[in-house]
Amino acid sequence: MISFFLLFLNTDPALVLLPLDAEMKDIETFKKQMGLDRPILIQYGDFLQKVIFHGDFGQSLVAKVPALQLIAERLPATLQLTVAVMIIVNLVSIPAGIISAIRRYSLADNVATFVALVGQAMPLYWFGIMLMIIFGVWLRWLPISGSGSLAHLVLPAITLGSWILPINMRLVRSGMLDVLNQDYIRTARAKGLTEKKVLIKHAFRNAAVPLITILGMQIGLLLGGAVVTETVFAWPGMGRLAVDSIRGGDYPVVQAVVVIFAFFVVIGNLLADILAAVIDPRIRLE
Amino acid sequence: MRDTTAVVPPFDEWEPTSSARIFRRMWNLRLGVIGGLIILGLIFTAVLCPLLAPSDPYQQDIVNRLKPPLWMEKSLKGHLLGTDHLGRDLLSRIMYGTRVSLIIGVSAVLLEVLIGVGLGLVAGYYGGKLDSAVSFLVNCMMGFPFILLAMSLVAVLGPSLENVIVALGFTGWPVFTRVTRIETFRLREREFVLAATAQAFSTARILFRHILPNLLPSILVLGTVEVARAIIQESLLSFLGLGIKPPTPSWGTMLAEGRNYMLLQWWLAAFPGAAIFLSALGINLLGDALRDLIDPHLRKA
Numbered sequence: 001m002i003s004f005f006l007l008f009l010n011t012d013p014a015l016v017l018l019p020l021d022a023e024m025k026d027i028e029t030f031k032k033q034m035g036l037d038r039p040i041l042i043q044y045g046d047f048l049q050k051v052i053f054h055g056d057f058g059q060s061l062v063a064k065v066p067a068l069q070l071i072a073e074r075l076p077a078t079l080q081l082t083v084a085v086m087i088i089v090n091l092v093s094i095p096a097g098i099i100s101a102i103r104r105y106s107l108a109d110n111v112a113t114f115v116a117l118v119g120q121a122m123p124l125y126w127f128g129i130m131l132m133i134i135f136g137v138w139l140r141w142l143p144i145s146g147s148g149s150l151a152h153l154v155l156p157a158i159t160l161g162s163w164i165l166p167i168n169m170r171l172v173r174s175g176m177l178d179v180l181n182q183d184y185i186r187t188a189r190a191k192g193l194t195e196k197k198v199l200i201k202h203a204f205r206n207a208a209v210p211l212i213t214i215l216g217m218q219i220g221l222l223l224g225g226a227v228v229t230e231t232v233f234a235w236p237g238m239g240r241l242a243v244d245s246i247r248g249g250d251y252p253v254v255q256a257v258v259v260i261f262a263f264f265v266v267i268g269n270l271l272a273d274i275l276a277a278v279i280d281p282r283i284r285l286e
Numbered sequence: 287m288r289d290t291t292a293v294v295p296p297f298d299e300w301e302p303t304s305s306a307r308i309f310r311r312m313w314n315l316r317l318g319v320i321g322g323l324i325i326l327g328l329i330f331t332a333v334l335c336p337l338l339a340p341s342d343p344y345q346q347d348i349v350n351r352l353k354p355p356l357w358m359e360k361s362l363k364g365h366l367l368g369t370d371h372l373g374r375d376l377l378s379r380i381m382y383g384t385r386v387s388l389i390i391g392v393s394a395v396l397l398e399v400l401i402g403v404g405l406g407l408v409a410g411y412y413g414g415k416l417d418s419a420v421s422f423l424v425n426c427m428m429g430f431p432f433i434l435l436a437m438s439l440v441a442v443l444g445p446s447l448e449n450v451i452v453a454l455g456f457t458g459w460p461v462f463t464r465v466t467r468i469e470t471f472r473l474r475e476r477e478f479v480l481a482a483t484a485q486a487f488s489t490a491r492i493l494f495r496h497i498l499p500n501l502l503p504s505i506l507v508l509g510t511v512e513v514a515r516a517i518i519q520e521s522l523l524s525f526l527g528l529g530i531k532p533p534t535p536s537w538g539t540m541l542a543e544g545r546n547y548m549l550l551q552w553w554l555a556a557f558p559g560a561a562i563f564l565s566a567l568g569i570n571l572l573g574d575a576l577r578d579l580i581d582p583h584l585r586k587a
Binding site: 110117121129133220221223232242243247249254257261 | 526
């Protein structure tokens with residue numbers, strides 16, 4: 001998987017880094033120095049070996065420090081943002097989705113459907129800029145860029161949250177609707193359980209299993225959104241590092257970010273599978 | 287949250303009445319019509335913008351730069367939405383921007399369809415190892431932040447209209463593969479395909495004459511929604527400086543330029559973004575209504 005993406009990213013760094021009027025001879029010397037004159041597959045094998053056995057992604061061509069060090073500096077900010085977003089999104093989407101499902105086509109459901117529809121068409125970065133203009137520039141309630149305090153986190157978190165909230169609301173709703181039509185829900189009701197118990201213990205617990213799997217798969221989506229959000233809000237995370245490095249042709253850093261992102265996607269899916277097995281004993285038995 | 291669930295009456299009492307359900311369907315259709323009208327408006331603007339635009343989108347007028355929209359103080363006559371940092375008419379630039387957005391949106395989706403449907407047909411029809419390989423590729427592509435890929439592709443190829451289309455097309459196809467693969471898999475077992483196989487028709491003929499026509503509704507519905515996504519993503523790439531190069535009017539580039547003047551000249555960022563939002567909303571509304579009409583069982587997917 002990783003190799004597939006990385007082959008794409010091997011641009012010609014010599015051309016990007018040297019001044020435009022550099023002579024052909026200089027370019028060749030530079031390439032030799034950096035080991036860029038060897039066939040691309042050998043460079044690639046070399047790269048893989050270094051990454052796997054030494055955790056070495058090479059030096060940043062611009063900052064002249066190990067790429068991994070740059071990432072380590074940026075990682076906490078990205079984690080802070082994405083974890084905050086995960087918490088907010090689940091706190092909102094789960095209750096909203098459940099209410100939408102149990103009161104289908106009610107006013108609340110119609111409003112939620114409409115919000116989801118509008119949210120899906122909303123360009124993330126524009127939403128972020130509008131929030132900055134309204135709350136940062138006009139009302140002066142919140143800082144518009146940078147990081148540090150909790151107040152700095154509010155606008156980026158809302159922006160990134162708006163990216164996956166509509167999808168999750170819909171997913172919870174349709175998941176609950178599927179479950180509520182099952183026989184065991186009718187049985188639970190027939191036993192005379194309170195509606196609260198039926199909804200939470202019997203219905204939601206079953207609806208949660210596919211939801212968790214999807215949450216795991218959304219890590220990629222979330223990181224993609226983080227790339228954009230971090231750029232808009234000058235949030236010092238990995239996403240912005242990736243954008244800057246791609247623009248600057250700093251390919252060791254880009255490769256390292258891609259590998260780390262892929263790592264998170266895999267870990268996210270793994271965690272989701274484990275969590276699903278914890279909640280649903282049937283999965284454990286398989 | 288706990289309080290609300292406690293007072294909720296039993297589920298059966300909340301079974302939607304048929305009138306509520308009909309209301310929802312009518313409402314969806316009406317939204318679809320609104321979406322269709324928005325899209326017609328966009329196409330109309332894109333084709334006729336030389337006639338409709340109040341001025342030349344490239345015409346600079348440094349003296350009258352950063353003028354506010356007409357309804358605000360200190361505005362300049364003839365510039366409904368004001369002027370940008372080079373004194374160009376914002377409304378005209380937004381109108382010309384529809385061209386870029388529509389061309390990229392539609393071409394990128396056509397490329398996605400070509401790759402995605404092709405792979406999906408082959409994987410679904412042959413199954414086996416080929417299918418596993420394609421599914422693996424699709425899962426990798428869908429799990430990964432696509433935008434990094436598209437950005438890297440544009441960075442390697444160089445920012446231009448064609449390269450943005452290529453980057454979006456080559457990163458967006460997996461959704462089509464997924465839908466096509468499952469549907470093909472299902473159709474392969476149907477009698478009419480078996481009959482065609484029994485007559486020893488060539489595989490190409492079975493795929494294109496017998497299976498593909500049955501997939502068209504799903505592809506059409508998915509394609510509509512994908513155009514909206516492609517438009518948003520084009521503007522995103524341009525916004526990050528990896529898409530359409532200035533001075534060509536593209537909504538994303540305009541938004542990025544407007545961001546620098548956010549503190550005082552809010553309209554420079556607000557209106558191009560609103561154009562992106564409105565077109566994406568229109569296309570999604572139409573897509574939803576189409577799905578209700580042609581292919582209700584896609585709703586679940």
